[in-house]
Amino acid sequence: MTLDVEAARHAVGELGERIGLGLLECAAGIQEVADNLMEDKIRSMTIARGHDPRDFVLYAFGGGGAVHAGLFSRGLGIRRVVVPVGDLASVWSAYGIGLEGYGRTYELPVFLHAPLDATAMAEGYERLERLARSDAERSDVAWDSLRLARTADMKYALQVYDVEAAVPAGAMEQGAMQGIVDSFERTYAQRFGEGVGYPEGGIDLTALRLGVQPAEPIAVPAGGGALPTGGDSAPTGSRDVYWTELKAVSATPVYTGPDLAAGTRIDGPALVDYPDTTVVLRPELRLTVEAGGNLTIDLEA
Numbered sequence: 001m002t003l004d005v006e007a008a009r010h011a012v013g014e015l016g017e018r019i020g021l022g023l024l025e026c027a028a029g030i031q032e033v034a035d036n037l038m039e040d041k042i043r044s045m046t047i048a049r050g051h052d053p054r055d056f057v058l059y060a061f062g063g064g065g066a067v068h069a070g071l072f073s074r075g076l077g078i079r080r081v082v083v084p085v086g087d088l089a090s091v092w093s094a095y096g097i098g099l100e101g102y103g104r105t106y107e108l109p110v111f112l113h114a115p116l117d118a119t120a121m122a123e124g125y126e127r128l129e130r131l132a133r134s135d136a137e138r139s140d141v142a143w144d145s146l147r148l149a150r151t152a153d154m155k156y157a158l159q160v161y162d163v164e165a166a167v168p169a170g171a172m173e174q175g176a177m178q179g180i181v182d183s184f185e186r187t188y189a190q191r192f193g194e195g196v197g198y199p200e201g202g203i204d205l206t207a208l209r210l211g212v213q214p215a216e217p218i219a220v221p222a223g224g225g226a227l228p229t230g231g232d233s234a235p236t237g238s239r240d241v242y243w244t245e246l247k248a249v250s251a252t253p254v255y256t257g258p259d260l261a262a263g264t265r266i267d268g269p270a271l272v273d274y275p276d277t278t279v280v281l282r283p284e285l286r287l288t289v290e291a292g293g294n295l296t297i298d299l300e301a
Contacts, residue, residue, distance in 0.1 A: 009023060012027050013026070024242040028242055035071045036072070038068055039076055042072075050192065053077060053078055054078060058078050058081045058082070059081075059082050059084055059092075060081050060082065060083050060089070061084055062090060062093065062277075063277045067277070067280050068280075069081045069083075069297070070282040071282060079298070079299050080298055081299065082296055082297070083279055083294065086260075086294070087257060087275060087276065088293075089277055090276035102212070102214060103213050104132060104211075104212045105211050105212070106131055106210045106212070107207055107209050108124050108127060108207065108209075109207050110205065110208055111204065111205070111206060113157070113203070113204055115181075116180060116205060118172045119172075121172040121180075122171070125150060125210065128209075128210040129210065132148070132212050145214060145216070146214060147214065148212055149210070150167035150208070150211075151164045152165055152184075153165075153205070153206045154180075154206065156197055156201050156202070156203060159198065162206055163184060163188050164187070165180065165183045166187075167183070167208075168180075181203055184203065185197060233260050233264045235270070236254060236255060236256045236259070237253075239251075239254050239271060241269065241271070243282070245283045253266075254270070254271045255270060256272075256273055262290065263288075264288070265286060266281060266286070267281075267286050268281035268282050268284060272287065272295070279295060279297075281297065
């Protein structure tokens with residue numbers, strides 16, 4: 001795809017005129033909106049599930065991940081970003097799929113009200129297991145090489161959102177049904193906080209799930225070895241960049257990513273170019289090239 005820089009300048013410039021912003025300020029605002037949307041998505045996958053994003057390292061992969069991660073990570077309080085294996089980052093998802101073994105997830109919509117009916121639960125999981133066995137046979141995968149994991153979507157009856165709760169393996173006996181309800185309530189409290197549930201309204205189960213994965217972990221191919229060491233590498237060029245933090249255009253050093261040696265440290269602002277992505281190192285951040293090829297960005301440089 002050939003990008004038309006002048007057409008982009010014209011379109012963004014027209015928008016900027018309508019809202020009272022200059023060309024660069026408008027372009028920076030567009031990126032900020034995109035970054036905020038990414039930040040919100042991560043919030044929905046962490047905070048909404050009872051996790052604090054500050055406890056995690058962010059992996060910035062895909063062709064655009066390293067462009068945006070340095071900005072939206074700050075809003076989440078994330079302290080470290082990793083761009084995996086530099087030039088492999090742009091195809092990281094495809095790489096993962098290529099390494100992934102046989103896997104399936106089966107779902108059966110049901111409606112059960114606590115206390116749960118063990119017979120209905122057993123019939124539902126037996127149905128899902130028959131489907132799973134049939135698919136494994138068609139895919140020429142040995143059934144005893146697979147691991148099964150049961151879960152169920154559950155919610156308080158007067159609430160909207162479901163929570164996926166763990167369901168134990170083995171026979172579905174009536175005596176074990178309260179344990180499934182307890183699993184839901186623990187998961188709900190972990191996600192939304194102690195005491196915010198409403199068990200007085202009743203508890204509903206809305207779906208049964210069966211996950212099928214290899215019983216043994218997938219062997220990951222060895223990489224190309226450690227990068228050579230060599231200390232800090234010099235920039236190979238310069239590019240004018242508008243930085244929101246500086247509210248100005250700054251001549252920004254550009255580094256050639258594949259040429260960087262292990263141990264290289266770069267202070268932002270800077271750009272690290274790869275054939276399929278660019279790592280945008282924002283002001284006051286520091287990047288380190290690790291021995292295995294990963295790029296680590298510290299947001300508390």
